[in-house]
Amino acid sequence: MVTESTPWTQTEFEQLDLGDARLNKRARLLMERMSAEPTASVPQACHGWGETIAAYRFFDNEKVQWHSILEPHWQL
DSSP: OOOOOOHHHHTTTTOOOOSSSSHHHHHHHHHHHHHHHHHSSSSHHHHHHHHHHHHHHHHHOTTTOOHHHHHHHHHH
């Protein structure tokens, strides 16, 4: 159940498994940031330079595959 204090990504990506809890957490955060302003660039969507760099590292990570991020949606 989603409450006002529960980000929608916790529910939507509950089954997300990128092989590392930190990657799962980063994916959820990026989904929240980018969905809040879908037309924003990565630096505009992220909150600060550190978060922007972390986003680019996430996108460049070989362990992160698009099908792994979409898999929780296919399981529904």
